[in-house]
Amino acid sequence: MDHQAIWAIAIFLIVYALIISEKIHRTIVAMAGGAALLLLGIVDQETALHHIDFNTLGLLIGMMIIVGVTAETGLFNYMAIWAAKKAKGSPVAILIALFLITAICSAFLDNVTTVLLIVPVTFSITRQLRVPVFPYLLTQVLGSNIGGTATLIGDPPNIMIGSAVPELTFMAFIANLTPVILIILVVLVPIFVALFRKQLKTTPELRQGIMELDEKELLEDRKMLRKCLAVLGLTVLGFFLHQSFGWESATVAMSGAFLLLLMTGERTMEQALARVEWTTLFFFVGLFVLVAGLVETGVITVLAEKAVNLTGGDAVAASMLILWFSALASAFLDNIPFVATMIPLIRDMGDMGISNLEPLWWSLALGACLGGNGTLIGASANLIVAGLSAKEGKPITFMKFLKYGFPIMLLTVAISSVYVYLRYLM
Template sequence: MDVILAAVIFAVSYLFIMTEKINRAVVALAGGTLLLLTGIYRVNDVFLHYVDWNTIALLFSMMVLISITEKTGLFSFIAIRFAQQVRGAPIPLMAGLCVLTAIGSALLDNVTTVLILVPIVLKITRQLQLPVFPYLLAVIFSSNLGGTATLIGDPPNIMIGQAVDHLTFLSFINHLAPIAGIMFITMLAILLPLFRKTLKSSASNKQKLMEMDASTYLVRSPMLYQSITVLIMTLTGFIFQTFLHIDLTVIALSGAVLLLLLSEGELSTEQVFSQVEWVTLFFFIGLFALVGGLEEVGIIDELARAIVLWTDGDYAATAILILWISGLFSGIVDNIPFVAAMIPVIEEFESYGMVYLDPIWWSLALGACMGGNATLIGASANVVVAGLAEGDGQKIPFLRFMLYGVPFVLLSLAIATIYLYIRYLIPYMG
């Protein structure tokens, strides 16, 4: 009975999130509350086991950093200068944003990258009077593809890297960066021609842009230099996190608290907190609670274990099935809990005679990271982008995003299947 109840509550909640008739944070929290009222799990289970507070704290910390830095005009300055470099041309602008997003997501992490870049995208598109949806779509795709390439780029990769000792930072680059690069080029080849006709900016808007003095937007006060210094320190900490042995969340939280202390004289904490995207944070909490209900009744775990039965232990079939199951499932729920459920299952594959598990780990990483592009709640970065856009009055329609996201994910998984076969499965089976 609990299984049916949890599945129904999740399905109904997901339907309301898709239709966008009610605020998505309210829907997710309502679904989690129903799971509590029906006794699927207890309050302690939700707050101690299912809500990923590391993710919540990381998001909150970066929102604080970005909120304070935003007040200095730094992002406006960067936005105008960047747009002027491409002379306001919409297509080069999109290509440039995609490259910046992908590189940032690989070297930092995709959530941090979109928190920095999305406010810039919103400012540029408003200045040039361009439709913002194509740019936000491109940023989301680029963030997830860039995050696929490295150990620290996307939460699923971090989790896999922590679970498998011999998969190092360089291992992820060696094995996942090539396919991430192939998919990034494929994405540009699809999106740039697709939106070429709809992305038009008038000559007058471009002229106004070129005549703007970006430096006038900078508020040259101590807070500007404090913000830049702390932001650089935080991002440097992310890059060298594996050497520092300090958790990403701790680095972000330290940066946020330090900047709050330094800027208190110019900007009150109340003002900073009022700019935090609380709707996005509470949506995450509700989403974790919803998926936690599926975990509590064993739905996710049973799905994972069924893979072994479906493939009858066949090595190649198992690797490909994990790729597609994780890819498709990550589009429906956030990829973090699915990967958490899959890790112990893959570890058990050794008892079925599978000694060399690396290709299966890469299958899980590729499926989870690339599958996140399917829907607005498929990956953490997607939710953050949607929250920032909504806060700026530029809501991303859930179903419209799916019209682009689902076909792109299916194409990504098809190309990843070919990559896995050529690089791992054919040599192994040969």
């Protein structure tokens, strides 16, 4: 291994350590690491730009704009109250309804965005029912990470995998990942009921308070809502058809976003662009450059050789290794840099003799997304909700989350292992 490879590994590990330590913002660390690679001449600017996946960035920006504008219409508050009324104000039924709504929304929206939309109305419902908020927040976080696994656009690891492997289309993600996610959701519902039923008691009067709410009043701007729903519908349709027309997923999302802004005007555009999470996007840019350093210096190829030797080139062993290693790593590390590193590694494994890479890609997606449920630091949505809960005087500690999250993560990854084996490897 030459000295450039050693520099690339050192910078990568320092960046990783600083991201885990959370002493400096992860975006600053990733961008600084990327800059160091360029300044040291390990990667030149042209090569670095070539490694930045603009399809991933465009897809994220487009969806952030569409969701940001839609959130202003009050649609998500309306949905939550509507569901609570359909559940007849029953705390357990509301817990399950909000878990499923979060999972479904997360399949099409960013996980953090979904929990930020659903958490405020959760505080409002639990305050009315005078029940503890923790079971709701926990199940919503778990639901957002699970639901996000179901589609290409649901979670950043899937966006990155879908973008890196052209044959893994939006429809391919739905056909391959949605079935196992539906199984997981069905398995978890009775578990959540059994876990939290005793804590969630209220009175008929407080339930009546939910039943009398007027959810229609929450829809602030119906004209805007109609535009948002039309564009959301068209965008999702575009995702279903993107391969037939030869469009990239970012083209679909950006077209949807700017069609919506065309319909809603300049003022909405300024607000929507201000709400785009630029820090997350620059974090991606920094990571892509860091991984470029590992790819260009041959580090990834060496790691892939070791993985192929370890598994003997056997697809079953390789899939299970990737699934479980991704899940355990993602429980403790940010899954975005992890997946950014794994993508070229799996590609190289393909070049070294593993002919059918499809189960490996699905194993990576399932492991990286579901692994995020293992600990409080496993996914951004977990930390965001814990932060919000602490601010409201109801802290969710690392150990409290671990007690529920880790066993559920193990269960969901075990279900995924059986699914991957039966569907692709048997």
